[in-house]
Amino acid sequence: MILVFGKTGQVGRELSKLAGVVCLGRDEADLSDPEGCARIIRDRAPLGVINAAAYTNVDKAEDEREIAQAINGTAAGAMAVACRDLNIPFVQISTDYIFDGAGDSPRSPEETTGPLNIYGVTKLAGEEAVRAANPIHAILRTSWVFSEHGSNFVKSMLRLGRERDSLNIVADQVGGPTAAQDIAAACFDIVQQLAQDPSKSGTYHFAGAPDVSWADFAREIFHQTGITCVVQDIPSTAYPTPAKRPKNSRMNCYDLSAFSLERPDWRASLTKTLNKLDQ
Ligand SMILES: NC(=O)C1=CN([C@@H]2O[C@H](COP(=O)(O)OP(=O)(O)OC[C@H]3O[C@@H](n4cnc5c(N)ncnc54)[C@H](OP(=O)(O)O)[C@@H]3O)[C@@H](O)[C@H]2O)C=CC1
Numbered sequence: 001m002i003l004v005f006g007k008t009g010q011v012g013r014e015l016s017k018l019a020g021v022v023c024l025g026r027d028e029a030d031l032s033d034p035e036g037c038a039r040i041i042r043d044r045a046p047l048g049v050i051n052a053a054a055y056t057n058v059d060k061a062e063d064e065r066e067i068a069q070a071i072n073g074t075a076a077g078a079m080a081v082a083c084r085d086l087n088i089p090f091v092q093i094s095t096d097y098i099f100d101g102a103g104d105s106p107r108s109p110e111e112t113t114g115p116l117n118i119y120g121v122t123k124l125a126g127e128e129a130v131r132a133a134n135p136i137h138a139i140l141r142t143s144w145v146f147s148e149h150g151s152n153f154v155k156s157m158l159r160l161g162r163e164r165d166s167l168n169i170v171a172d173q174v175g176g177p178t179a180a181q182d183i184a185a186a187c188f189d190i191v192q193q194l195a196q197d198p199s200k201s202g203t204y205h206f207a208g209a210p211d212v213s214w215a216d217f218a219r220e221i222f223h224q225t226g227i228t229c230v231v232q233d234i235p236s237t238a239y240p241t242p243a244k245r246p247k248n249s250r251m252n253c254y255d256l257s258a259f260s261l262e263r264p265d266w267r268a269s270l271t272k273t274l275n276k277l278d279q
């Protein structure tokens with residue numbers, strides 16, 4: 001059995017559809033109690049653990065550093081320690097927001113980090129805690145997650161695009177939109193491969209292709225749904241938010257070949273997501 005934390009999240013919901021997976025929600029495992037989560041892992045003794053739970057409200061995290069740190073940093077570390085004690089793999093999902101977004105070339109996993117916001121700081125703390133705690137781990141950095149569930153850019157665009165004739169969307173932040181379903185499948189594959197071959201442990205990038213700006217992502221959402229809303233390109237400076245976002249979120253995903261995985265085409269995954277939203 002593979003144990004998953006974050007049952008109600010975008011990725012957690014997709015993982016819960018897979019055979020051999022047991023997902024826990026906040027009611028059963030609250031990450032603000034890191035030792036409680038570690039105890040659950042020890043009691044259940046799974047074959048591996050995937051942590052899909054996180055504090056993901058990027059702007060709110062600026063005012064809630066402590067709780068974001070407990071969930072994204074301390075809890076991830078405590079869970080990884082429990083996995084080390086059981087000698088099982090731990091998969092931690094991380095984010096492009098651990099980078100500073102400088103330049104325009106895709107970032108490799110080993111490149112220097114430099115988060116611009118508190119969410120990124122706490123996710124980076126989680127990465128470091130996991131690496132220190134359990135040699136059998138994968139830190140899978142992904143970006144711009146969307147699905148038919150929860151709150152995400154695709155659903156925001158569908159709502160706003162139906163209400164307005166035009167929308168101003170940031171065009172100088174570029175990254176890889178990634179479907180929750182594709183991330184879940186990758187995590188499931190990775191945790192099983194790690195159980196077989198712990199030497200594959202390390203930090204990996206998994207983002208949808210091709211890289212695109214938020215504005216062009218919005219255009220594709222409107223194109224695929226026939227929404228006539230016009231997208232106006234704006235710079236980040238014209239869309240002030242409490243948390244600063246990196247401009248360059250491009251990630252080099254070449255290392256995925258270790259698990260025989262490739263970057264998924266987000267446009268095809270978007271079509272599937274939109275079809276599900278239609279039903
Ligand atoms: N969303 C994105 O664009 C991106 C996400 N990621 C990472 O991917 C992973 C999955 O993200 P995603 O599926 O979008 O997340 P969601 O925001 O959809 O869901 C977050 C999940 O974490 C759970 N959670 C939050 N706080 C606690 C807590 N104290 N105890 C237990 N559970 C808690 C939520 O439970 P509840 O429903 O009860 O609140 C929910 O199940 C995370 O690690 C995230 O950092 C990486 C890049 C981009």
Ligand SMILES: Cc1cn([C@H]2C[C@H](O)[C@@H](COP(=O)(O)OP(=O)(O)O[C@H]3O[C@@H](C)C(=O)[C@@H](O)[C@H]3O)O2)c(=O)[nH]c1=O
Binds near residue numbers: 058142145152
């Ligand atoms: C709604 C809206 C957003 N935007 C911009 C703001 C921002 O730069 C960008 C995306 O905004 P959102 O708030 O949807 O996305 P955000 O919460 O920043 O998404 C991030 O979430 C965390 C969890 C991650 O780990 C990241 O990979 C990333 O997906 O779109 C506009 O320019 N115009 C708009 O009308």
